Amino acid sequence: MLDLAVQHLPVSPIRKMSDMIEKSGAKHRIITFGSGAPSLAPPREVTDFLCSELKRDAHATVSYGSTKGMPHVRELITETLKREEKASIDPEKEICLTEGGTEALFMTFRTLLKPGDQIILSDPTYLAYYPQLSFLGDGVTHLPAYVQDDFQIDVDRLNEMMTPKTKAVLLLSPDNPTGRLLEKNILKEIVGLCEDKCVWLITDDIYKDMLYEGKFYNSRVFGGHGNTITCCSFSKSASMPGFRLGYVYGPAKFIDRVAAIKSYISLCPSRPAQICVEKYLEKKAIVKKKYLAKTVVPTYRKRRDKMAECIERYLPNAEFSMPKGAFYFFPNMSRYLRRMDEEAFASKLLEEQQVVVIPGKYFGEQGRSHLRLTFVSEPEERIEEGFRRIARFIGENKL
Amino acid sequence: MLDLAVQHLPVSPIRKMSDMIEKSGAKHRIITFGSGAPSLAPPREVTDFLCSELKRDAHATVSYGSTKGMPHVRELITETLKREEKASIDPEKEICLTEGGTEALFMTFRTLLKPGDQIILSDPTYLAYYPQLSFLGDGVTHLPAYVQDDFQIDVDRLNEMMTPKTKAVLLLSPDNPTGRLLEKNILKEIVGLCEDKCVWLITDDIYKDMLYEGKFYNSRVFGGHGNTITCCSFSKSASMPGFRLGYVYGPAKFIDRVAAIKSYISLCPSRPAQICVEKYLEKKAIVKKKYLAKTVVPTYRKRRDKMAECIERYLPNAEFSMPKGAFYFFPNMSRYLRRMDEEAFASKLLEEQQVVVIPGKYFGEQGRSHLRLTFVSEPEERIEEGFRRIARFIGENKL
Numbered sequence: 001m002l003d004l005a006v007q008h009l010p011v012s013p014i015r016k017m018s019d020m021i022e023k024s025g026a027k028h029r030i031i032t033f034g035s036g037a038p039s040l041a042p043p044r045e046v047t048d049f050l051c052s053e054l055k056r057d058a059h060a061t062v063s064y065g066s067t068k069g070m071p072h073v074r075e076l077i078t079e080t081l082k083r084e085e086k087a088s089i090d091p092e093k094e095i096c097l098t099e100g101g102t103e104a105l106f107m108t109f110r111t112l113l114k115p116g117d118q119i120i121l122s123d124p125t126y127l128a129y130y131p132q133l134s135f136l137g138d139g140v141t142h143l144p145a146y147v148q149d150d151f152q153i154d155v156d157r158l159n160e161m162m163t164p165k166t167k168a169v170l171l172l173s174p175d176n177p178t179g180r181l182l183e184k185n186i187l188k189e190i191v192g193l194c195e196d197k198c199v200w201l202i203t204d205d206i207y208k209d210m211l212y213e214g215k216f217y218n219s220r221v222f223g224g225h226g227n228t229i230t231c232c233s234f235s236k237s238a239s240m241p242g243f244r245l246g247y248v249y250g251p252a253k254f255i256d257r258v259a260a261i262k263s264y265i266s267l268c269p270s271r272p273a274q275i276c277v278e279k280y281l282e283k284k285a286i287v288k289k290k291y292l293a294k295t296v297v298p299t300y301r302k303r304r305d306k307m308a309e310c311i312e313r314y315l316p317n318a319e320f321s322m323p324k325g326a327f328y329f330f331p332n333m334s335r336y337l338r339r340m341d342e343e344a345f346a347s348k349l350l351e352e353q354q355v356v357v358i359p360g361k362y363f364g365e366q367g368r369s370h371l372r373l374t375f376v377s378e379p380e381e382r383i384e385e386g387f388r389r390i391a392r393f394i395g396e397n398k399l
Numbered sequence: 400m401l402d403l404a405v406q407h408l409p410v411s412p413i414r415k416m417s418d419m420i421e422k423s424g425a426k427h428r429i430i431t432f433g434s435g436a437p438s439l440a441p442p443r444e445v446t447d448f449l450c451s452e453l454k455r456d457a458h459a460t461v462s463y464g465s466t467k468g469m470p471h472v473r474e475l476i477t478e479t480l481k482r483e484e485k486a487s488i489d490p491e492k493e494i495c496l497t498e499g500g501t502e503a504l505f506m507t508f509r510t511l512l513k514p515g516d517q518i519i520l521s522d523p524t525y526l527a528y529y530p531q532l533s534f535l536g537d538g539v540t541h542l543p544a545y546v547q548d549d550f551q552i553d554v555d556r557l558n559e560m561m562t563p564k565t566k567a568v569l570l571l572s573p574d575n576p577t578g579r580l581l582e583k584n585i586l587k588e589i590v591g592l593c594e595d596k597c598v599w600l601i602t603d604d605i606y607k608d609m610l611y612e613g614k615f616y617n618s619r620v621f622g623g624h625g626n627t628i629t630c631c632s633f634s635k636s637a638s639m640p641g642f643r644l645g646y647v648y649g650p651a652k653f654i655d656r657v658a659a660i661k662s663y664i665s666l667c668p669s670r671p672a673q674i675c676v677e678k679y680l681e682k683k684a685i686v687k688k689k690y691l692a693k694t695v696v697p698t699y700r701k702r703r704d705k706m707a708e709c710i711e712r713y714l715p716n717a718e719f720s721m722p723k724g725a726f727y728f729f730p731n732m733s734r735y736l737r738r739m740d741e742e743a744f745a746s747k748l749l750e751e752q753q754v755v756v757i758p759g760k761y762f763g764e765q766g767r768s769h770l771r772l773t774f775v776s777e778p779e780e781r782i783e784e785g786f787r788r789i790a791r792f793i794g795e796n797k798l
Contacts, residue, residue, distance in 0.1 A: 002597055002626055004652070005513040009659040018667075019465045041457040051450040059440040062641040064634075066418045099498050099643070099665040106664050114404040132663045198401055227401055235463075242461040242670030244498070244643075253403070260408040264531045265505050266498040268417075270669055271641030 009131055013362050021356070031386040033373040034356035036176065036327045038239035040299060042276070043291040046238065049279035050272055065271050067263045068255070069097030069247070073274045076281040077247060083284065085208075085218035088225075093252035096259050097245065097269040101206045101233035104248040106132055107265070108229055111257045112200055115139070117167040122153055123364035124330070126176045126204070130364075139165070144366050147321050147332065151180035155189045162193075168200035173216070174207040177330040177363050177372040179323020181214045191222040201228045206246075207326040209237040209292055212301045214324045226251055234273075236327070237292070238280050243273035300327070300376050303383060307375040310387035315394075327376045330360065334369040336399045342369055348397070353389040408530055412761055420755070430785040432772040433755035435575065435726045437638035439698060441675070442690040445637065448678035449671055464670050466662045467654070468496030468646070472673045475680040476646060482683065484607075484617035487624075492651040495658050496644065496668040500605045500632030503647040505531055506664070507628055510656045511599055514538070516566040521552055522763035523729070525575045525603070529763075538564075543765050546720050546731065550579035554588045561592075567599035572615070573606040576729040576762050576771040578722020580613045590621040600627045605645075606725040608636040608691055611700045613723045625650055633672075635726070636691070637679050642672035699726070699775050702782060706774040709786035714793075726775040729759065733768040735798045741768055747796070752788035 014035045021030060041047075053061045068074065074091040081087045089095055098104040109132055113119060116139065121129060123142035133140050143158055145151040158169065169190065173182040182190075194201040201224055208216045219228055233246035248258060262268075280288050307329055311318055318331035337345060343359040350356055360370030378386065393399075413434045420429060440446075452460045467473065473490040480486045488494055497503040508531055512518060515538065520528060522541035532539050542557055544550040557568065568589065572581035581589075593600040600623055607615045618627055632645035647657060661667075679687050706728055710717055717730035736744060742758040749755055759769030777785065792798075 002599065004510055004656055005516075006510050006656050006660060009656070009663070011659050012662050015466050015662045015666075018463060019467070035463065037463050039458065042461055044457070047453040047457045047461075051453060054446040054450060057440075058443070058446045059438070059638070062441055062446075062639045064417060064434065064436050064640045067414050068418070102666040103664060111403055111405050117404075128663060200401065239458070240461045241463045242667075244665060244667075244669050257403055257405050257408070260410050261405060263411050263414045264408070264527060265502060266643060266665065267414075267501040268641075268643075270643050270672070272671060273669070 009134065012128060012131070014127070014358060017356055017358075030354045030356060031382055031389065032356040032377050033375070033386060034358055034377070036236070036374050037241060037377055038236060039377045040239045040295060042238050042240045043280065043287050045287045046240070046276045046279045050276050053275050061275060062271060065268050065274070067259045067268050068095070069269050070271070070274050073097065073277055076278065080281050080285050081218070085221070087218045087220040089249045090252065094255055095247055095249040096255050096262060097247045097274065098262070099246070099266050099269065100235055100241070100244040101204070101231055101246040102128065103262075103266065104231035104233065104246045105129070105204065107258045107261050108202060108231060108248055109133055110261060111254060112229075113139070113167055116165065118163060118165040119168045119170055120158065120161055120166060121170050122151070122175070124177055124360065124367040124370070125172055125364060127362040129170065142364055145178070145180070146366070147319055150321050151175060151178040152183060153186055153190065155186060155193065158190065159193055162197055162199065166197070166199050168202055169194055170202045170204065172204040174210065174323070174325025176207065176326050177328045177358075177360070177367070178321060179326050179328055179330070180321065181211070181216065181324040184215070184217055187217055187219055188222040191219050191224045191228070194227060195224050199227065203228065203230045205230055205232045206236055208232070210296070210300060210327065211325040212297065212304060212323070216325070229254060234277055234280070238276070238288070239296070240273070240276060243270060243276060245269060245273035245277060303375045303378070303380060306380040306383050307373065310383060314387040314391040327374045329373045329375060330367075330370050331373070332370050336394055337369055338399055342371055346371065349390065349393050352396070353393045355386050355389050355393075408533065411527060411530070413526070413757060416755055416757075429753045429755060430781055430788065431755040431776050432774070432785060433757055433776070435635070435773050436640060436776055437635060438776045439638045439694060441637050441639045442679065442686050444686045445639070445675045445678045449675050452674050460674060461670060464667050464673070466658045466667050467494070468668050469670070469673050472496065472676055475677065479680050479684050480617070480648075484620070486617045486619040488648045489651065493654055494646055494648040495654050495661060496646045496673065497661070498645070498665050498668065499634055499640070499643040500603070500630055500645040501527065502661075502665065503630035503632065503645045504528070504603065506657045506660050507601060507630060507647055508532055509660060510653060511628075512538070512566055515564065517562060517564040518567045518569055519557060519560055519565060520569050521550070521574070523576055523759065523766040523769070524571055524763060526761040528569065541763055544577070544579070545765070546718055549720050550574060550577040551582060552585055552589065554585060554592065557589065558592055561596055561598065565596070565598050567601055568593055569601045569603065571603040573609065573722070573724025575606065575725055576727045576759070576766070577720060578725050578727055578729070579720065580610070580615065580723040583614070583616055586616055586618055587621040590618050590623045590627070593626060594623050598626065602627065602629045604629055604631045605635055607631070609695070609699060609726065610724040611696065611703060611722070615724070628653060633676055633679070637675070637687070638695070639672070639675060642669060642675060644668060644672035644676060702774045702777070702779060705779040705782050706772065709782060713786040713790040726773045728772045728774060729766075729769050730772070731769050735793055736768055737798055741770055745770065748789065748792050751795070752792045754785050754788050
């Protein structure tokens with residue numbers, strides 16, 4: 001009788017890598033193009049504010065709070081959404097704070113979907129969606145996106161794929177792993193399509209602030225207020241992933257159910273993390289705006305440009321699309337793989353050259369023969385060094 | 400098609416209360432015997448250490464980490480378990496940190512149980528177990544515990560209740576809401592019974608450090624290493640519930656599955672929270688020991704004694720058992736309820752006298768006509784004032 005109900009959930013290759021690196025203690029030798037971890041410190045104002053609050057009243061600062069999050073923090077987030085994205089969200093009924101974007105997604109899927117339902121995802125896309133959706137069985141439908149289209153979504157094909165079982169469409173823009181930013185007109189068409197077909201539209205906006213070119217649109221600008229759900233997080237934008245704070249917003253009846261689930265999964269969001277966000281977003285989000293404009297975007301843009309240059313120099317036969325946002329390049333390595341698949345390539349590369357990359361197949365069928373390389377975790381000189389090692393690896397292994 | 404998969408999950412009355420109080424902003428007028436929230440600040444050393452780490456290296460302090468938690472923190476917890484409770488746990492394979500005790504329990508239930516399985520709980524017990532287990536349908540079996548037995552568990556009756564479908568027994572000691580500490584011999588018999596019957600034993604040890612009389616035993620002292628799972632948290636012990644940090648330990652194959660699930664629910668535990676625990680448990684847990692012995696236990700014992708005195712004075716016809724541990728009294732109010740049930744009593748009391756109490760029925764069938772009163776949230780003079788208000792309420796309503 002001592003068996004377990006959950007048997008076959010795979011462990012994420014990124015998580016495995018994090019565990020291996022944390023355990024090895026060999027962080028300094030390793031060059032990581034692996035997990036999408038910000039390499040910048042969070043804004044100084046934010047951590048200073050938390051410390052001053054802990055000194056002023058430690059009890060209040062680390063006490064329990066509302067399941068949906070502190071009312072003031074919910075208001076600051078919705079005011080920011082209104083000002084920056086023209087999205088009107090009721091802070092009382094339409095938003096719930098979460099343990100990072102991961103919990104926002106987990107609760108969204110669990111609240112909306114049941115076995116037999118269908119959800120449509122572009123392929124490739126973020127790898128953790130698949131195991132989070134594994135309870136759907138065969139319900140995950142892949143809409144292929146191609147490098148020659150800059151990984152944009154083919155709306156006609158999306159329309160054709162919809163069946164009476166289609167319950168939701170999930171969009172990530174800017175995308176992980178491709179860096180694709182959805183074009184305005186394409187997003188508008190998808191919003192209209194989902195509204196017409198009475199299908200939930202789930203947008204994952206986690207990378208919306210990491211934009212190097214183009215403009216991000218909140219899908220609500222084009223309608224769909226009653227059938228759109230958005231998941232987001234402060235992990236990337238405020239460089240505070242270890243605080244585990246995200247949020248989900250959508251129709252009141254949906255948020256009501258999310259909050260009920262949350263109260264039994266994790267009770268309430270971290271209050272110290274929320275206090276950081278109070279500072280981050282107060283006074284028209286002055287800290288956020290300055291931090292993104294002066295530090296985050298310029299730093300990461302330089303690294304992106306450096307990595308593009310390195311791919312062209314060291315991997316001239318790898319096809320890739322220049323990322324407009326997010327943290328990643330997703331080159332097609334088929335001309336360098338020959339005798340191995342990209343997973344064997346990644347394992348051997350880590351072993352021989354201490355460079356971490358993520359095999360593309362985990363991001364979907366279209367990801368085979370690709371590698372995901374994050375450009376945000378290392379400064380330019382180490383990006384260059386990483387590519388020198390990759391070139392050496394390719395040379396030594398005669399690839 | 401725009402329906403939701405999750406419809407009927409009830410919202411916890413304690414969570415509803417927290418939301419109402421946080422929203423009203425009327426905290427100062429309300430006397431709360433409601434949620435089990437510590438009213439003490441966490442140890443000063445702990446929050447000072449976090450601030451010094453944030454100043455020294457904010458990036459590292461708020462970065463992602465292993466799904467199971469920082470290796471050093473896992474080691475500190477297992478060393479403490481070994482030293483204080485004689486339990487040998489492998490920090491690498493047998494423990495996973497969580498978002499509070501709530502996530503530890505949620506993941507434990509999800510990992511062990513599937514619809515059709517049976518779990519046996521004492522009744523009354525902690526109210527959030529029921530909705531967390533609602534996916535089992537009729538699988539939750541209630542073992543009544545009675546005030547005249549000091550709410551101890553009847554092992555013969557437990558044995559009789561076990562069927563081939565029994566997958567687990569869940570114990571909470573010290574208990575919420577009764578304050579009952581399981582007697583050594585009874586715990587020993589339950590461990591033996593679960594081992595014989597090849598049934599999982601889940602112990603929720605969240606209140607183990609809040610002990611005013613008697614001795615707490617880790618059930619592993621009596622065996623069952625291969626079939627015992629323990630959930631715990633720093634929320635109560637270190638007075639840091641807002642940091643959301645707990646842990647679960649058990650057999651390696653179980654923890655392996657828990658970590659897989661966790662990576663898709665919430666990715667990894669809060670690193671700032673773990674850094675607080677590093678200080679709390681370092682050097683043979685000197686900060687913890689001093690904090691519990693000098694601050695927590697003496698403060699709460701005085702409040703417990705005060706509340707016992709108040710019940711005897713203001714509610715002389717309420718039967719109750721003196722809590723040996725945890726945060727609560729659980730008086731039987733049947734002689735004061737007459738025309739209303741305890742839920743109506745609690746609502747009206749809040750409205751008319753601004754005193755928060757929790758209706759007993761949420762803790763199980765045996766909880767009807769009882770109220771749960773926490774004694775840790777208010778200092779002695781406010782406990783007395785709360786009871787004066789309750790007496791006034793009873794008088795004015797002719798109960």
